[in-house]
Amino acid sequence: MTDRIHSIDSVRIIAMAFVVMIHTDPFRGLGMYGNMVNFTIDSTARFAVPFFFMTSGYLFARKTADRDPAAYLVERTATIVSLYAFGLALTVPVFLAGTVVLDGAENGDPVGSGVRQLVEFLSPLELLYYGDSVSVVLWFLPALVFSLLLVHTFAQAGKTAYLVPISLAFHVVGLLGTSYTMFVDVPFEVRDALFFGFFYTGLGYYVGARDWRPKTDRSRVYLGATGLFGALHVGERYVLGYVVTGETLSQTVYAASYTIGTALFAISLFAFLLSRPGLGRGTPLPSWGKYAVGIYVTHPAVLHLLERTAEVLNGMGYEVTTTLLWHLTLTPATFFGALLVYLSVREVGALRDGKTPFSRPRSDRNRDPN
Template sequence: MYGNMANFVLETTARFAVPFFFMASGYFFALKTTRGDPTDYLIKRVTSITSLYAFGLVLSAPVFLAGTIVRASAENRAITSSVVLKVAEFVSPIELLYYGTSVSEILWFLPALIFSYVLIYLCIASTMSAYLLPISLGFHLVGLLGSGYTMFVDIPFEIRSALFFGFFYTSLGYYIYSHEWQPAPERSTLYLGTTILFGVLHIGERYVLGYAITDQTVSQGIYAPSYTIATALVTLSLFVFLLSRPNLGRDTALPVWGKKYAVGIYVTHPPVLFILEKAGESLSLFGHEIQNTILWHLVLTPATFAGALLVYLSVRNLRAIEIDGFSLPRSRQIRNK
């Protein structure tokens, strides 16, 4: 029970991450498009994100396919048919091109960001930018009903996508910049306090939705919906706080590390995480239940981080990936390496 409660708090607290990414992306999309040609910048961003997504697929698919072969062999199932079914999942058009979940669910927000950009661009091109935030909010409310508030209505389709989540948060970031909202530095303490308050509210909201109004208990499992109402509140307040403190962390190594490694680590970490998790499952077959230990939970994340960094650096040395996107290495470059 205590382990589930700790994981529930961690899961809830960290849930702002992807929405914050969408907001920041929308903010800088507005910054770039108001200073230049929106069409040119859209094409540039879509090309870059598509190449990163393609790299993530190329890196993850063989690892996941190998896992399918090993599992089929261990369970005495036909390997060929298992591989065919897995490949069919990989190339499923809507999951591959729109939802981004055909190979790894972790990469879902990359195609979601592409479609979010396109939706914003269409609103701008059709002179509907004034209605951008209300339109995206309307779709987001439908997404919330299909995520955290399923007790009110049954949404019969997948809602963790660009239209129902990415579009809203990206539009929110776009709205902040396009309306020239620059939070005052002298109010940064207030914004930080609001962020903490909404963070506590976020935990309380999800506890009520997952346990207080249901028959479930913390000892039975971890309630982890995609997003809820308070997710937007805590994400927005944190974003505003950071806008009020633009020099925060500037004198540290974090900005340089982020620019050099953050995108690469994220794109390469799905297969690393998969291998580590499967290794933990394999050890349980020999009586070592390490996945139920505190040590495993403390080590898994930094081990995934370090492994993904190592993979990224190795691939970058082959010049197969850069921050601006993915490109196949030339044969001469590979021979030289």
């Protein structure tokens, strides 16, 4: 299993870089060619979140093959909740400060703006289930917790044979509610555990529980399928965003998240990684993979700070957000700035191995973090 973890870890940090690019929107608004590049990057990057869900489901299955699944679920949930709490603790002050300084200055009521923003942050359903009350970026963590819980429920009931078809049925509803709204109006939020994360996590679990090991001599087939389905995914999004709507790339960038092609793209990539055990060994990529989750939870605050700074500069007459330099530097500044923040927090002992001190056993807290 260690070899297969190497290949997954090698892609994990790359996938996280794509997640950051989804949020930084490089080259968007810089004319038709800028929008074209942004559309291609954004479409390609959509494999990343499904990949993380599948990886979590796969590891859940493999790591509970010879241990109590419930105990592992509790341990994993504690880690994810701890990371979510850390992300909120980092993001809330930054977002509140931005609201008070900029929005408050516009309406002359900075205190009122801050209080209203804080009330929105505490909305129970959005905070605890959808994960988007503070930053929509953090939705993945609550979705992962509930997705793992759903998968565990099927496993405990001995109904894993129904796991993929049932989760797929929910995912189809999710797709109809996001990318295929021209067919049906889904009147509720579908970017959550039930309609999105459940399918990919369940699929990863199903593969892991059966210890499927694609043959190495077929890795080129899986790689070719990845390229083919990746191109299909980009083409499908183009049809949905421009052919169906009549819009053009010079006008806008299609922003809907996931499609049928996304699943085929992500699944074929995952199969390729499993067929190439040890991929990335001898490179820095596997060791960088362990920082992916840290970059994820810290980059919303870093990105918000950079964007608010740009807004201030724009207000002073320096239109930095319309320059090529801004679009070239925002993604690396966000990525490495988030990494720096995460490493700094780890260095002072506030976070270790993805957990805050309060989520670790008491005996563990007394150990030297070095």
